[in-house]
Amino acid sequence: MTKLTELNLHQALSGLAAGDFTSTELTQSYLNSIEAQNASLNAYLVVTGDKALEMARASDARRAVGNAGALEGIPLGIKDLFCTKGVRTTAASKILGEFAPEYESSVTTNLWRDGAVMLGKLNLDEFAMGSSNETSAFGNVTNPWKRKGSNVALTPGGSSGGSAAAVAAHMCLGATATDTGGSIRQPAAFTGTVGIKPTYGRCSRYGIVAFASSLDQAGPIARNVKDSAIMLQSMMGHDAKDSTSLNVAVPDLVAAMAKGVKGMKIGIPKEYRVDGMPEEIENLWQQGIAWLKDAGAEIVDISLPHTKYALPAYYIVAPAEASSNLARYDGMRFGARVEGVDLTDTYEKSRATGFGEEVKRRILIGTYVLSAGYYDAYYLRAQKVRARILEDFTNAWTKCDAILTPTAPSAAFGLGEKSDDPIKMYLNDVFTVTANLAGLPAISIPAALDVDGLPLGLQIIGKALDEETVYSVASVMEQAANFSARP
Amino acid sequence: MSVDDATVRKIARLARIEIHEDKVTKMANELNGILNWIEMLNEVDVNGVEPMASAVAIALPMRDDAVTDGNIQSSILKNAPKADSGFFVVPKSVE
Numbered sequence: 059m060t061k062l063t064e065l066n067l068h069q070a071l072s073g074l075a076a077g078d079f080t081s082t083e084l085t086q087s088y089l090n091s092i093e094a095q096n097a098s099l100n101a102y103l104v105v106t107g108d109k110a111l112e113m114a115r116a117s118d119a120r121r122a123v124g125n126a127g128a129l130e131g132i133p134l135g136i137k138d139l140f141c142t143k144g145v146r147t148t149a150a151s152k153i154l155g156e157f158a159p160e161y162e163s164s165v166t167t168n169l170w171r172d173g174a175v176m177l178g179k180l181n182l183d184e185f186a187m188g189s190s191n192e193t194s195a196f197g198n199v200t201n202p203w204k205r206k207g208s209n210v211a212l213t214p215g216g217s218s219g220g221s222a223a224a225v226a227a228h229m230c231l232g233a234t235a236t237d238t239g240g241s242i243r244q245p246a247a248f249t250g251t252v253g254i255k256p257t258y259g260r261c262s263r264y265g266i267v268a269f270a271s272s273l274d275q276a277g278p279i280a281r282n283v284k285d286s287a288i289m290l291q292s293m294m295g296h297d298a299k300d301s302t303s304l305n306v307a308v309p310d311l312v313a314a315m316a317k318g319v320k321g322m323k324i325g326i327p328k329e330y331r332v333d334g335m336p337e338e339i340e341n342l343w344q345q346g347i348a349w350l351k352d353a354g355a356e357i358v359d360i361s362l363p364h365t366k367y368a369l370p371a372y373y374i375v376a377p378a379e380a381s382s383n384l385a386r387y388d389g390m391r392f393g394a395r396v397e398g399v400d401l402t403d404t405y406e407k408s409r410a411t412g413f414g415e416e417v418k419r420r421i422l423i424g425t426y427v428l429s430a431g432y433y434d435a436y437y438l439r440a441q442k443v444r445a446r447i448l449e450d451f452t453n454a455w456t457k458c459d460a461i462l463t464p465t466a467p468s469a470a471f472g473l474g475e476k477s478d479d480p481i482k483m484y485l486n487d488v489f490t491v492t493a494n495l496a497g498l499p500a501i502s503i504p505a506a507l508d509v510d511g512l513p514l515g516l517q518i519i520g521k522a523l524d525e526e527t528v529y530s531v532a533s534v535m536e537q538a539a540n541f542s543a544r545p
Numbered sequence: 546m547s548v549d550d551a552t553v554r555k556i557a558r559l560a561r562i563e564i565h566e567d568k569v570t571k572m573a574n575e576l577n578g579i580l581n582w583i584e585m586l587n588e589v590d591v592n593g594v595e596p597m598a599s600a601v602a603i604a605l606p607m608r609d610d611a612v613t614d615g616n617i618q619s620s621i622l623k624n625a626p627k628a629d630s631g632f633f634v635v636p637k638s639v640e
Contacts, residue, residue: 160620258600272599301605370583381560388561390635392624401638406563418562419575425560426548426576436583441596443589448597480575481582497600522601 062087067132067231067285074121074131081121081131085114085175088133092177092229099200101214101224103138104146105178113175120173129292130173135230137221138179139186140166140276141265145176149267150184150194153387153412155394163265164297165234165276172292177230180220184414185384186241186269189486191219192477193416201249201470202227202545206511212470215245215486221279222249226545232280232289236266238273239372240466240490243502246279247465247515250504250543252286252532253279257523258497259304262297270379271302273372273494283503283536287311287529306523314526315533320354324531325458329365330489332467338508339464346462346505346516349538350531358458362450367443368492369484374427374440375495380417381424387412419480448496455521460531463489465502465515489517499525501532504541513543548576 062084065073073079089107096102110133117131141147141159148154166176183193190213191198201214202223214223218235222245225233235242237255246253254277261276268274278289291312296305326347331340347357389395389408396411398404413421427436454461467488476483493500499522502515516535520528553573557564564572618631627634 155624155626157624160617160623259603298606298608302599302601302603304601304603305606364589367586367589370586373579373583374586385561389626391621391633393626395626397636401636402561403563404636405561406558409561410563413562418564419572419579421560421562422553422556422572423576423579425556426552426580429556429559438596439586439589439591441598442591442594443586445594445597446589446591480579495600 063091063228066281067288070132070231071130075126081114081117081175082111084131085110085133085177088177088230095227095229099202099223099227100197101181101199101220101227101229102135102178103148103150103181103196103220106145106176109145110175110177117173117175127171127173128288129169131175132173132231133175133177134169135177135180135221135224135233136166137182137218137234137236139182139236139267140234141267142166142176142179145179147179147267148196149186150182150196151412151414151417152195153393153409157392159265161265164262164299165266165293168292168295169234174292180224180233182220183217184417185267185380186217186236186238187380187416187420188216189240189244189483190473190476191216192473193414195414198473199223200473203249203470203512211473213248213473215248215470217241218245218253218279222246222251222253225249225251225279225281232278232285234276234293235279236274236276237494238269238376239494240487242277242279243490243500243515243517244466244486246502247504247513248470250513250541250545251279251281252283252501252503253277254286254290254501254528255493255499256290256294256525257304257499259302260294260525262295262300262303264297264299268383270376271383272379273376275494283315283529283532284312286501287315290525309526311525311529314529317526317530318353319350319531319534322355322460322527322531323358323458324350324355325358325360325454325461327360327362327365327454327461327463329362330463332488335464335467336508339467339514342506342514342516343462343464346535349535350462353534353538360454360457360461362454362492364443364446364450365492368447368495369488371440371443371447372487372491372495373423373484374436375444377420377424378428378437379424381421381428384417384421444495447492451496451498459521460527461519463517463519465489465517469508469510469512469514493519498522499528501528503532503536503539505535505539506541507543548573548580
């Protein structure tokens with residue numbers, strides 16, 4: 059029998075259904091894989107081995123009586139931004155201390171409902187604020203990929219770097235992740251994995267540690283498009299506990315994969331060419347265009363004129379929302395407290411000690427742009443620019459059904475290479491952040507290796523609630539790319 | 546618009562984050578770097594544009610104002626840094 063960790067998610071589902079192996083055996087293989095690799099990659103912050111085996115045995119028992127769910131027996135990793143009942147949840151921040159939630163996030167509840175098994179909690183940038191995993195209070199994740207002939211440690215991207223690295227290194231069959239400005243898609247591109255951020259409101263935000271509530275959206279990172287479709291279908295769905303959760307039917311994404319792109323119009327936005335972008339990425343983009351043309355799609359040039367304003371608008375809206383959301387960490391009801399001389403001093407010391415530098419910077423920016431005298435000039439203006447960005451897409455949809463772009467302006471970079479220049483770091487999200495501001499679904503799929511042997515991703519952006527078209531296009535691209543490289 | 550040391554102290558106080566005096570100028574420079582970059586938004590014509598606060602144009606749903614759980618005192622206090630006799634214990638805030 060092949061090593062169980064070599065099977066992907068949908069193959070593992072078939073093997074479990076055929077009785078070739080049990081979830082307990084599959085789960086144990088993954089725990090062994092984590093044991094062997096986690097010391098060097100630092101992808102898992104917590105491994106819940108006993109709980110995993112207990113869930114796997116319960117899954118085997120359900121399957122034995124013919125009661126198997128859509129993810130029955132599948133071992134998954136969970137980004138440590140999702141609250142998991144009784145299991146320490148840190149958001150990769152010291153300020154949460156030993157916080158072990160008394161409740162479960164709705165997305166993970168859906169996964170357990172469908173029979174999945176939790177392997178543990180995955181590392182991330184602190185409060186999901188970062189593009190390299192270097193802001194984690196528990197040390198960065200290391201990308202399992204290395205440049206050819208080099209031993210330089212690379213970033214797995216961020217913020218869902220633990221999720222992406224764990225999937226790429228076969229330390230789980232799939233992982234949950236979240237995306238506020240590109241935090242699913244950029245790490246997916248950096249690790250040769252598939253990551254999708256669905257339409258805002260598809261996945262409940264209940265029980266996900268909040269960063270910027272109007273932008274945050276959960277999604278899976280998986281090894282291939284079909285695995286991603288299976289996981290996302292389970293994660294989505296209306297939830298009364300999140301007031302922005304959409305009460306709409308969950309589409310059949312696996313079925314959508316078979317639809318093809320014949321006659322479909324694919325938009326190519328001219329503004330997604332940025333200074334200093336490697337020629338290889340431009341070439342890969344052209345290759346993606348050729349693949350879709352060959353499959354019968356019509357390629358249309360489009361313009362998204364406000365693209366260059368998306369990141370600056372994001373760096374007002376997201377910190378503003380973060381400064382409000384993170385006000386709850388005051389050391390009083392949960393999390394870490396540092397005693398001061400009085401109440402205010404205790405607040406200030408708890409927050410100064412508990413938050414890392416990038417989080418503090420963003421809280422201060424947010425506080426500034428929301429403060430009296432600056433609100434109109436910054437915050438209100440950014441919200442208006444956000445409306446302009448949405449309008450760009452609305453105009454584009456009169457000409458095309460989906461949009462093809464690169465996912466990130468570079469391949470994975472070295473740890474420490476950009477950490478002293480916030481704006482350089484922020485530019486990682488230049489192609490992904492527009493979909494967050496406009497609330498649109500967008501997927502990154504691995505398309506090729508660069509000259510150093512590192513994976514590069516292409517992104518497909520769809521209309522709101524049209525994940526089906528996104529998966530139709532992604533499936534065609536995946537077949538054409540035939541990406542099979544491994545770290 | 547640029548942030549000086551006094552502004553950093555003011556917003557740090559508003560945000561309840563202690564900043565050591567020797568870090569104030571560094572933080573001011575970092576914030577100015579980001580704010581200068583953000584200034585490019587002034588190029589965008591936003592005349593007559595409604596500010597967008599939400600990614601989805603739906604009316605927020607209403608629910609009944611009803612109690613749906615309760616009797617979870619121990620759950621609520623479970624993660625408290627300090628608790629006593631069913632209460633959160635916090636620093637004295639009224640003299």
